[in-house]
Amino acid sequence: MVNVLTTFSRITILSYIIIFTVIDLVQIFEYKLNETVASILATIQAVMIVLFLCNSSIVLYYAKEDPKILALMLFQLMFLAAFGIIINNITLPASKGVINNILLMLCFSFVFLERLNMARAIRQFIFVVVATFASILGVYILRKITKINQYMMLFALLGIISLLLVSVLGKVEYGAKLSITMGSISIQPSEFVKLSYLFFIAGCIVTWKDFRGFLIAGLGAALHVIVLVFSKDLGTASIFLATYVFLIFIAYKNYIVLTLELLLATLGGLFAYNYFPHIRTRFIAWSDPLSVIDDKGYQISQSLFAIGTGGWFGSGLTKGMPNKIPVVIKDFIFAAIAEEMGTIVAICVIVIYMCTAIMLFNVAFNCTYSFYMLVVSGFAIIFTVQTILNIGGVIKFIPSTGVTLPFISYGGSSLVSTMFGFMIAACSNDLWRVPERPRRRARY
Amino acid sequence: MYKRTTKNSVRKEIYITAAVFVFIFVGMIVYLISFMRNDSKEFIYNSYNSRFSVFADDVTRGGIYTADGIEIAKTEKNNDGKEVRVYPDDRLFSHAVGYVDKGMSGLEAQYSFELLKTHITLDEQINNSLTGSKSPGDSLYTTFDYNTQKAAYEGLKMFKGAAIAIEPDTGKIVSMVSMPDYNPNTIAEKWDEINDESNNNSVLLNRATNGAYPPGSTFKIITTLAYLRATGSDDFSYNCKGNYKVDDYTIHCSSNEVHGKEDLTKAFSNSCNSAYASIGVDLDREQFIETANNLLFNQTLPTLLKSTRKSTFKLDENTKDSIVAQTAIGQGETLVSPLHMCMIVSAIANNGNLMKPYMADKIVSANGEIVSQTEPESYGVILSENEVNLLNSYMEAVVTDGTAEKVNFGDLTVYGKTGTAEYTTNKKLTHSWFVGYAEDEYGKQLAVAVIMESAGYGSKYAAPLAADIFNAYFDK
Numbered sequence: 001m002v003n004v005l006t007t008f009s010r011i012t013i014l015s016y017i018i019i020f021t022v023i024d025l026v027q028i029f030e031y032k033l034n035e036t037v038a039s040i041l042a043t044i045q046a047v048m049i050v051l052f053l054c055n056s057s058i059v060l061y062y063a064k065e066d067p068k069i070l071a072l073m074l075f076q077l078m079f080l081a082a083f084g085i086i087i088n089n090i091t092l093p094a095s096k097g098v099i100n101n102i103l104l105m106l107c108f109s110f111v112f113l114e115r116l117n118m119a120r121a122i123r124q125f126i127f128v129v130v131a132t133f134a135s136i137l138g139v140y141i142l143r144k145i146t147k148i149n150q151y152m153m154l155f156a157l158l159g160i161i162s163l164l165l166v167s168v169l170g171k172v173e174y175g176a177k178l179s180i181t182m183g184s185i186s187i188q189p190s191e192f193v194k195l196s197y198l199f200f201i202a203g204c205i206v207t208w209k210d211f212r213g214f215l216i217a218g219l220g221a222a223l224h225v226i227v228l229v230f231s232k233d234l235g236t237a238s239i240f241l242a243t244y245v246f247l248i249f250i251a252y253k254n255y256i257v258l259t260l261e262l263l264l265a266t267l268g269g270l271f272a273y274n275y276f277p278h279i280r281t282r283f284i285a286w287s288d289p290l291s292v293i294d295d296k297g298y299q300i301s302q303s304l305f306a307i308g309t310g311g312w313f314g315s316g317l318t319k320g321m322p323n324k325i326p327v328v329i330k331d332f333i334f335a336a337i338a339e340e341m342g343t344i345v346a347i348c349v350i351v352i353y354m355c356t357a358i359m360l361f362n363v364a365f366n367c368t369y370s371f372y373m374l375v376v377s378g379f380a381i382i383f384t385v386q387t388i389l390n391i392g393g394v395i396k397f398i399p400s401t402g403v404t405l406p407f408i409s410y411g412g413s414s415l416v417s418t419m420f421g422f423m424i425a426a427c428s429n430d431l432w433r434v435p436e437r438p439r440r441r442a443r444y
Numbered sequence: 445m446y447k448r449t450t451k452n453s454v455r456k457e458i459y460i461t462a463a464v465f466v467f468i469f470v471g472m473i474v475y476l477i478s479f480m481r482n483d484s485k486e487f488i489y490n491s492y493n494s495r496f497s498v499f500a501d502d503v504t505r506g507g508i509y510t511a512d513g514i515e516i517a518k519t520e521k522n523n524d525g526k527e528v529r530v531y532p533d534d535r536l537f538s539h540a541v542g543y544v545d546k547g548m549s550g551l552e553a554q555y556s557f558e559l560l561k562t563h564i565t566l567d568e569q570i571n572n573s574l575t576g577s578k579s580p581g582d583s584l585y586t587t588f589d590y591n592t593q594k595a596a597y598e599g600l601k602m603f604k605g606a607a608i609a610i611e612p613d614t615g616k617i618v619s620m621v622s623m624p625d626y627n628p629n630t631i632a633e634k635w636d637e638i639n640d641e642s643n644n645n646s647v648l649l650n651r652a653t654n655g656a657y658p659p660g661s662t663f664k665i666i667t668t669l670a671y672l673r674a675t676g677s678d679d680f681s682y683n684c685k686g687n688y689k690v691d692d693y694t695i696h697c698s699s700n701e702v703h704g705k706e707d708l709t710k711a712f713s714n715s716c717n718s719a720y721a722s723i724g725v726d727l728d729r730e731q732f733i734e735t736a737n738n739l740l741f742n743q744t745l746p747t748l749l750k751s752t753r754k755s756t757f758k759l760d761e762n763t764k765d766s767i768v769a770q771t772a773i774g775q776g777e778t779l780v781s782p783l784h785m786c787m788i789v790s791a792i793a794n795n796g797n798l799m800k801p802y803m804a805d806k807i808v809s810a811n812g813e814i815v816s817q818t819e820p821e822s823y824g825v826i827l828s829e830n831e832v833n834l835l836n837s838y839m840e841a842v843v844t845d846g847t848a849e850k851v852n853f854g855d856l857t858v859y860g861k862t863g864t865a866e867y868t869t870n871k872k873l874t875h876s877w878f879v880g881y882a883e884d885e886y887g888k889q890l891a892v893a894v895i896m897e898s899a900g901y902g903s904k905y906a907a908p909l910a911a912d913i914f915n916a917y918f919d920k
Contacts, residue, residue, distance in 0.1 A: 003502070004570045007566075007569070007570075246461045249457055249461065250458055253457050293490075301490070302492075304484070304487040305495060307479070307480075307484070308479075308484030308485070308487045308488045309493060312480065320495070321494065321495050324494060343480050350472055350473055351469075351473070353469070354465075354469040357465055357469075358462055361459065361461070365455050365459070373455070373458075377458055381461065384465045388465070388469070392472055395472065395479065396479070397472050397475045397476075
């Protein structure tokens, strides 16, 4: 009976995801779409999210015979409804498509964490609720601050000090210092620094608008990156670097500077390759994982076993062996999705991330105020680079860098910071406080 | 300072940035698709991949059949109700089919994934999972012909060596035997004995695809071709005095026989070492190397098989003339696999067009429906029409009027080359080679390569076995 349900659900789940993805490809043009059409499409997507969550939860319930899964499903449905209602009440969301995408990613996270590790799944659900409320609170606070760009030095200081703290106090996990542990909670400060870093760079550019902005933003960015490289957190270091390079490009529109910076980054990469042995081993593990399968290539090989054996249609939920992959609930959760739901769903997930990125860039493009235009662009870049580093690492497209998949991987810090970033994007036209003038609404 | 920037045209850099990322996303998707289509098998079949055990819970491993429908591997329940893999013909297909216990090899390893998949109808699957019984896995139909395999096996049984037969116009491997062999039914029990350090028989090595043998006189096919390509004609004349001196080294003809005045046909069919040594020394080295490389030396053989050995051919500007002379008659440092020699002959038989050899013909579901079928694939034309015609006439002369004239090939038209390869400094110990192809009156062909280690003259041992293989194949 369970087998029939699992086999059958492979097809139904695949169809929900395909429908969602196809609509997503239309929704990236939502600023050009007729409003009624866009809202009908968004509603269909919402239905697909609910069907996906319910169908997957039922499969998990029958396979694991754990009533907690059904209880969680009810709470999750309530959360989805509440999220939709709240976001429409606090603001006119700058993009409805983006909201649907976040919710689907969260549902993937719920389903796969329940499948892989029930205790972590419950924790993650609590994180999601907390992150949502924290982000709404954060947005309210941002609305109260006038002239936020003038605090840029404070943001830079906060960011660099937190990163230094990790570098000194942090414990080493998988060869890198990432987190500080206090009691039972461990925090990854670099996740929050991503946002303060954006406020810092955007502040510099908006305040000076000339060479000074470029120079001071560059100095600050370099300090951030150097501390991260020192902690051996190269994934985050490359995210920070890419963000700086492209933000400067968007702000100053200078192709020569862009080329020079990319060249410099490549030289830096070559330098790192030659002077850090742990980078070289990652390259070997990437170029031929089977040759070092007993050691450095074990994780990526297990990931590719999972993806390959799962095939185009997947083994079906609970029918694969994703727990064979080390750190599957964090960095390698994409491999678990590919194994049990199949490569077609995995490709859809990549497309959904791509559409989310485009929607974020749309929001940035249509931002009324240039400070938030830069913050949202920067957030879009961070989100995109992180996704590419994660998925690319899992499928052996690039060497693995040990960053998480936004919204799907297990981890509270990453969730809070990503959620806050999205909330800022969604409310970007409500945030800029201009003294003496009435607040402006977006042009809907 | 709070000037609003609403002009969209000045923000096009946002979309340039977005385009860069979209490009990378699309690249990742393309990469993932190509991984699934091309490279995933390498990972799926890896012995570190423990996921097979999960499939085996729901599916009974499918059987393996010869092309003529005889079951050569099946899964049965033993007395304890446990599933065991049974090979009805014991050793007959040992290297070709492989084994399952102790880490899998051969076709069992290469097609393990397919054998553990099921393509029976959905309601049968539902029915099976409701009643808790296993679904039957898909079957693998190989390209082997049972009787041809049997003939090769019986003939080779007393020796070490290998025999392989390929259908030239498709690349289907009709038989493949490697000796010494093992019994796949008892491999688990005998595992320690087989892998003991004192056991130097290498029974697990498939000599047909992975053996490394000096080609001996069979290499004269390649030297002949190099000569034809270098001079652009088949004009040749040589007066054989039974030996050829180069530097301070002397190459002798077999039994020191004096062949007298020869053209290329005579030199080839007599397998005249002196003539070929002189051809080799006079050849432009680069041209020689190029011809060998065109015939797939020093590269992975183009096959659909999982593991084959690269053949080696070493020569450069500094090689001494005496070594070149030896290389030209198939001694020196050249090493080939029987599969490679068979592929060369098969290309000659197929008018220069080399078909990639394969052994897995189709996957068939338990209901008899074809799930997937291997289509013959061409590697390309590696010999010109003129070269094929000339080589055919030389190889035919070997059988009608040369070293293999005493071998009884029945009514078949046979084109071949014998070889007697020295493999140590002791000239009495020689491997016996025959490579060639036969054609019946309807134009049907079969290419074979046979090597029998330390057996002696090619014409005495290897050629008669080739005749047996041809007869078994064309008799059916």
